[in-house]
Amino acid sequence: MATTAAAEKQTTLSTMVQAVRSALIDEMTLDQNVVTLGEDIGPRGGVFLVTEGLIDKFGKDRVIDTPLSELGIIGAAIGMAVYGLRPVAEIQFIDFLFPGFDMLVSEAAKMRYRSAGQFACPMVVRSPYGGGVRGGGYHSQSPEAYFVATPGLKVVAPSNPYDAKGLLIASIRDDDPVVFMEPKKIYRFQKQEIPNGAYEVPIGKAAVAREGKHVSIITFGAMVTLALEAAEKMKADGVEVEVIDLRTLQPYDVDAIMNTVAKTGHVVLLQEAPRIGGFMGEIAAFIAEEAIEHLEGPIVRVAGWDTPFPYALEKAYMPNVTRITRAIKKTLNF
């Protein structure tokens, strides 16, 4: 996608951080109702520098440095959204969203429903998530399961710079509240040519990150990179792995899942979060109900262990190529 886009129009080589910044700049330029708020996003430019320079461009009425309260950030964003703005709230690390969790699940997610469609919450809560950065228990978590289990919220997680910009713009334009999870491990991992100017990557559509016919790895975010590594590894053993990048977790792309399951008959579900109660359980349940006739082996989950996120032993905790290849063998040798 990136390359075809590059062919069409002028592009810039960007990391995911730059892609997210570019999405904010383009949308704030196009739509005066877009504002952004969060901790240290002003002169500091955010702790990951995503909002670097924005306050000079758009001023402090639209780039709002807030007091240290996630409850306040999300609550104020809701009040702005029902009024008619399109706030983009930054939560410094998604692990710190929880003081504001009530506002997200009790308010943002339910405002449209409880008002019978009179009021909407067109807002985005964007936040870095995930491990592999020596962040320990509170700078590494992947709490998508909580958000997906909350009707009224949409949940998006890009795996590359191109998608990050296009999905964030689509999320800002979306009329429902979106939790936008940014995989911090790959914030600067890869550079891609991305179009200058606004473009959308549609919410609710998965991507085939790699074609294959023997087994499907369904995943999202930073784990896509790992899945591709594992796929490369399995190629040696003559196993062709298909990798599905969900991109949107709620609402997830049922057709893409049906297609790949029908094609390979073998499924590995990959997430960073702990296994029990994790998001991939939802995908497993969907497949076991709607596509069981295509299954030729067990649906195998690869995930973080069911513990809090560690610090020194991060390597032993996070999914790795070995864990994935073992899972692939488990479903194939069935």
Next chain:
Amino acid sequence: MATTAAAEKQTTLSTMVQAVRSALIDEMTLDQNVVTLGEDIGPRGGVFLVTEGLIDKFGKDRVIDTPLSELGIIGAAIGMAVYGLRPVAEIQFIDFLFPGFDMLVSEAAKMRYRSAGQFACPMVVRSPYGGGVRGGGYHSQSPEAYFVATPGLKVVAPSNPYDAKGLLIASIRDDDPVVFMEPKKIYRFQKQEIPNGAYEVPIGKAAVAREGKHVSIITFGAMVTLALEAAEKMKADGVEVEVIDLRTLQPYDVDAIMNTVAKTGHVVLLQEAPRIGGFMGEIAAFIAEEAIEHLEGPIVRVAGWDTPFPYALEKAYMPNVTRITRAIKKTLNF
């Protein structure tokens, strides 16, 4: 169970509310470290009268009426638990736990792990949950998925008075934080003979609420009653339904699930909560990974719809016998 117990020792005919109260009284009498705190639990006796009379029995140092803050109730309970008490926190409705959600998932669940086992949080957060009481969007929810997705927490949900008392006592004695979900719809629905004096129903063990050989309904809490109704209904059509009452959701009873799946080969998963991202996705994933060879049909989920909980249209929202029998037919006619 209730009847055999009744045979052995002196018992009292009790509703679930009375059973929970009796558990609190027995444990507070046996263990001076057990205290309870929450909103209106003092002279008011709690809005469901669960703590009626306790403040006269145990005094205001051990039956603590708190200011209106769930953050404070759970946070203070954690501070008491690490000190060595065994606090039982009442959250008036589980829908109102979320202002204190951060304390539960970031603190209680992780205290043991982050201190390498030096500090524990032996506490119970008990709260009425579930629909069918004309409670609308904020007095009806079943948020178990959030708690089960949080390593470090245990999650328990009784379906009858006998289990309610035994499980609550086991939860209070457990050395880890337990979220104890009380199905308010059946708080006074049924009376059972329950033993006077303390007894435990083990955490982590499911019960077979009804034996059957054609299809298994796996559920918990208030839905057990509905599952039994549906089973009765199916009997007419010659279908023998087995009903598994999980009782503990985290850690759930893997053996009980394996046994029933091996026995019937057909599975219906029943929960009140919205389907997408719900707890039953976990059970589906477990079965699809570990017991797929026993499956003779799709794993079908019956749940609330993927919307916030309604008010006037509660009947159209909640699982009912029709929804369950349609699911049973879906997996059988596969």
Next chain:
Amino acid sequence: MQVKPFTDTPIKYLEYDGKPLSDIKDLGLSSDDYLRMYRWLVFARAVDDRCYILVRQGRSGFFAQIAGQEASQIGSALPLRQQDWMYGDHRSQGSLMVKGLKASEWFAHQLGRSLDPSQGRLMPHGPGRRDLNMVPPSSTVGNQITEAVGTAMAQYIKKSDGITICYFGDGATSEGDFHVGMNFAAVYNSPVILFCQNNQYAISVKLEEQTHTKTIAEKAKAYGMEGYLVDGNDILAVYAVTKHCADKARAGRGPSLIESYTYRYGPHSSADDDTRYRPKGELEMWRTQRDPITRFRSFLVNQKLWDEKKEEALVADVKAELAIALAEAEASPVPEMMTVLDHTYAKYTPQLEWERKELAAELGV
């Protein structure tokens, strides 16, 4: 008379017997205004009584009375303008109706009928109306506070001349929401009025068990904000203080906290039993010696604006209006079963499309 923050005793304009305490001219209210105020008080009390009966008759599942707090709610809503935004809580129907919510809509809300602007999607403690800038509250105590501040921040950003008012109770001040909302409002100098109806109870919990301060108003000091303590059963005082804070907010002079000291006559809600916690005699004292309606009626009489005949006429008039309103509400149907899935998202998701088919099959429609 000048409105000042942080007074030791509640700001009053009327004695308990209705005698004006000071020069009330500068309120700039005409006799008609006074009569309008009085009609609202009587009207609100009548709606309250009617809903109470609906619950008793099992026709409505839940109700939180405002009886005793009418002056607090009506006096604070009257100074507002069309473009102002209002966030109510679970006990603010008096204010909602002054802002424009029809009694028929309120009854429909109580009954869960389609005429309810929230279409029976909320337990009946307050629907919203987009055209009135009235946001429907959740049941979660305190959540509306930071939202209201966010709306006021938006009004400032958009250079609107509207302001926002937010209602909450004494118990709500213990939630983090109050703290965070107060802090944001002060830091951004937002055009918002944080209006606390201190009815002295949070269900069974008395204010002295809720917090260690004598008043709620003084809490504003922790935020560098002005806090006003007003007699919530004196409609003129509530009007004056709210007007003062509204003008101030409109003029860009920032937010205010108002503590309206009042008392609720009914149980916390139709599900509560207040005999368990109310000291005996207390309710009687407030009913007989502090009633906001009696007090204002005495004022009108004192001003030669009122008499028995007018009272009878008004009562009859209100009764008739409410009979029609209730009939309208009952005439409106219960929402269609299939609509239960609507308005979760702007558009149906594939998952909800699937569920729509399932529900249709289940209902046989």
Next chain:
Amino acid sequence: MQVKPFTDTPIKYLEYDGKPLSDIKDLGLSSDDYLRMYRWLVFARAVDDRCYILVRQGRSGFFAQIAGQEASQIGSALPLRQQDWMYGDHRSQGSLMVKGLKASEWFAHQLGRSLDPSQGRLMPHGPGRRDLNMVPPSSTVGNQITEAVGTAMAQYIKKSDGITICYFGDGATSEGDFHVGMNFAAVYNSPVILFCQNNQYAISVKLEEQTHTKTIAEKAKAYGMEGYLVDGNDILAVYAVTKHCADKARAGRGPSLIESYTYRYGPHSSADDDTRYRPKGELEMWRTQRDPITRFRSFLVNQKLWDEKKEEALVADVKAELAIALAEAEASPVPEMMTVLDHTYAKYTPQLEWERKELAAELGV
């Protein structure tokens, strides 16, 4: 000199040049106590410098310096007793070490080695030690506040003569936790000291952007609690005020909020770039004219208790001690891979048993 709440300016015992401001006799501190205090200051600064280097060398992944805040942390920890409980935050290692945490343990914490009491399970901003009644903080700003109050409530319930101290920063006062913790502490008259290190920044956010009050101490008024404002770079003042509040709590006279006005020299953490937000000259002023260590050294000299020779000896002594401590830390192994699953629950669940087998297979052990 008497310790009073709500002073307009920070309570001081020493001039910036170290001259005693008032009769310090009634502090009841001996020359040895003064020398002990000074050693702690130098020791804490040396640990700080050492950790900074560990990060620079890539041997430690994260570090939040306390440089500039040593008097605040050591002065507030010295009045505590063994049975007292301590809740630190992400910047309180000075206090933790005074309470009993060994430097070797702190280094091991920085390096994620087994000698770390938290076994490398936390980003290095504070381990806990059960035997010292020291609870390890999470990273989530403010969460320790209601926990500390809960512990103090338990101390009251159990009639212990212990008290609890809780550390947090100026930024933390914006979280709901601060509000709720303050309110619970006041309502239950709990034996707790809420100790706010106001270093004037929350990462890049200045106090005047954080809140609209001039001080943190005055926020105590919203809770009917006493708030004390102390010069956090004056170790004698910090000691005196904390001692006063500890005695008060122990005597059952309830909680206190202490605002310790200070300044951090380093970036927020090793991941921060403070040049982006610090006005130039500010850091220099604090380093050169407000340094807590220089100030106390001047006092010692002024008291004829100190000279160059003693200084050299102390520095050498501390250096040697830390070299040994660091060696110990580095000698201790990284925790065993398989232990990553331990201590999630008191006992392994069936699910974790299964994962243990999976991990063993994966690691080939």
